[in-house]
Amino acid sequence: MxxxxxxxxxxxxxxxxxxxxxxxxxxxxxxxxxxxxxxxxxxxxxxxxxxxxxxxxxxxxxxxxxxxxxxxxxxxxxxxxxxxxxxxxxxxxxxxxxxxxxxxxxxxxxxxxxxxxxxxxxxxxxxxxxxxxxxxxxxxxxxxGRNVTISGMSAVQQFIRIGEYSFLGGASGYKLDVPPFMLAHGVRGMLFGPNLIGLKRNGFDSAACKALKKAYKIIFRSGLTKEQSLAQVEEELPGIPQVARLVSFIRESKNGVVPDHKQRCANGH
The missing domain is CATH 2.160.10.10 (Hexapeptide repeat proteins)
Known part of the structure; x- marks a missing residue:
C-alpha cells in the first residue's frame, strides 16, 4: 500500500x-x-x-x-x-x-x-x-523509566529521574527522584509504598512484591540512616533483582529521593 x-x-x-x-x-x-x-x-x-x-x-x-x-x-x-x-x-x-x-x-x-x-x-x-x-x-x-504512569496535571522539575514501573498520582509535583516500583502522590510528591497493582499487572510475582514491601519499610520507615537502611536491605534481601535495583537507584540519586508520606523529613530520605 x-x-x-x-x-x-x-x-x-x-x-x-x-x-x-x-x-x-x-x-x-x-x-x-x-x-x-x-x-x-x-x-x-x-x-x-x-x-x-x-x-x-x-x-x-x-x-x-x-x-x-x-x-x-x-x-x-x-x-x-x-x-x-x-x-x-x-x-x-x-x-x-x-x-x-x-x-x-x-x-x-x-x-x-x-x-x-x-x-x-x-x-x-x-x-x-x-x-x-x-x-x-x-x-x-x-x-x-519504562512502564511508568504519570497522572493528569502533574509536573516534574528539571533533571529529575522517575524510576521504572512507578505510578505518580494526579496534580502532583516532583522536585526529587521517584524510585522504581513505587507509588507516589501529593502536591509535593511523597511515597505511599510499592506500586503493587501496577507490578502485578506487569507480571511481577508475589515474592518480588513482598520483598519490595519489606525493603520499603526498612528504607523509609525504620528510622535508620540511608546507608544503614540500604545495607540492611542488602543483607536481608539478597539476590532479588528488583530490590537490588531499588537500592542502586537510591544510592545513585544526585537529587535525593521523594520521602515517605509518614516520614517526610526523617533521615534525609
Missing part, C-alpha cells in the same frame, strides 16, 4: 517518508525529518526539523513534535528529537528537541501514550510503555 498524502500538506524536500504513511490535510513536516512506515499524521500537526519518528505512530491534531527548546541559551543549534515505534501522541502534545547544553537530543521510546496537552521538554529521555495523562508537564533533562 502506498502512502496517502493530502495535497494541502507541506512536506519539506529533505523529509524522508516510509511506506504506508498517511498524512492528513494541513500537516507540516520540516527539514531533515524521517517518518517511519505506517505512521499516521492527523490534520494540523507539525513535525519540526531534525525529528526522527519510527513505525506505526499515531500523531493527533495540533501536536507539535521537535519544536525548538524553551531554553534561554538556545541559539538555533542543530539538535534532535528521536521517537520510537507504536506511540500514540494526542491533541496539542508538545515535544521539544535537545540542546547543546544537554545531550543534544530528546529521546522517546516505543509503545507510549502521551495524552492531550502533555509536554516533554528538551533533553528528556522517556522509556518504553510510558503513559503521560492529560497536561502532564516534564521539564528539561527529565528521565522516565
Amino acid at each position: 502506498s502512502s496517502q498524502i493530502h495535497p494541502s500538506a507541506i512536506i519539506h524536500p529533505t523529509a524522508e517518508l516510509g511506506a504506508d504513511v498517511r498524512i492528513d490535510p494541513y500537516v507540516v513536516v520540516g527539514a531533515d525529518t524521517k517518518i517511519g512506515d505506517g505512521t499516521f499524521l492527523e490534520t494540523h500537526c507539525v513535525i519540526q526539523a531534525n525529528t526522527e519518528i519510527g513505525k506505526n505512530n499515531h500523531i493527533h491534531p495540533n501536536a507539535v513534535i521537535g519544536g525548538e527548546p524553551q531554553h534561554a541559551a538556545f541559539k538555533g543549534e542543530r539538535t534532535f528529537t528521536r521517537i520510537g515505534d507504536n506511540n500514540i501522541i494526542r491533541e496539542c502534545v508538545t515535544i521539544h528537541r535537545g540542546t547543546v547544553q544537554g545531550v543534544q537530543e530528546t529521546v522517546i521510546g516505543s509503545g507510549c501514550m502521551f495524552m492531550a496537552y502533555s509536554h516533554i521538554a528538551h533533553d528528556c529521555k522517556i522509556g518504553d510503555h510510558v503513559i503521560l495523562a492529560n497536561a502532564v508537564q516534564l521539564a528539561g533533562h527529565v528521565e522516565v
Whole structure:
C-alpha cells in the first residue's frame, strides 16, 4: 500500500517518508525529518526539523513534535528529537528537541501514550510503555523509566529521574527522584509504598512484591540512616533483582529521593 498524502500538506524536500504513511490535510513536516512506515499524521500537526519518528505512530491534531527548546541559551543549534515505534501522541502534545547544553537530543521510546496537552521538554529521555495523562508537564533533562504512569496535571522539575514501573498520582509535583516500583502522590510528591497493582499487572510475582514491601519499610520507615537502611536491605534481601535495583537507584540519586508520606523529613530520605 502506498502512502496517502493530502495535497494541502507541506512536506519539506529533505523529509524522508516510509511506506504506508498517511498524512492528513494541513500537516507540516520540516527539514531533515524521517517518518517511519505506517505512521499516521492527523490534520494540523507539525513535525519540526531534525525529528526522527519510527513505525506505526499515531500523531493527533495540533501536536507539535521537535519544536525548538524553551531554553534561554538556545541559539538555533542543530539538535534532535528521536521517537520510537507504536506511540500514540494526542491533541496539542508538545515535544521539544535537545540542546547543546544537554545531550543534544530528546529521546522517546516505543509503545507510549502521551495524552492531550502533555509536554516533554528538551533533553528528556522517556522509556518504553510510558503513559503521560492529560497536561502532564516534564521539564528539561527529565528521565522516565519504562512502564511508568504519570497522572493528569502533574509536573516534574528539571533533571529529575522517575524510576521504572512507578505510578505518580494526579496534580502532583516532583522536585526529587521517584524510585522504581513505587507509588507516589501529593502536591509535593511523597511515597505511599510499592506500586503493587501496577507490578502485578506487569507480571511481577508475589515474592518480588513482598520483598519490595519489606525493603520499603526498612528504607523509609525504620528510622535508620540511608546507608544503614540500604545495607540492611542488602543483607536481608539478597539476590532479588528488583530490590537490588531499588537500592542502586537510591544510592545513585544526585537529587535525593521523594520521602515517605509518614516520614517526610526523617533521615534525609
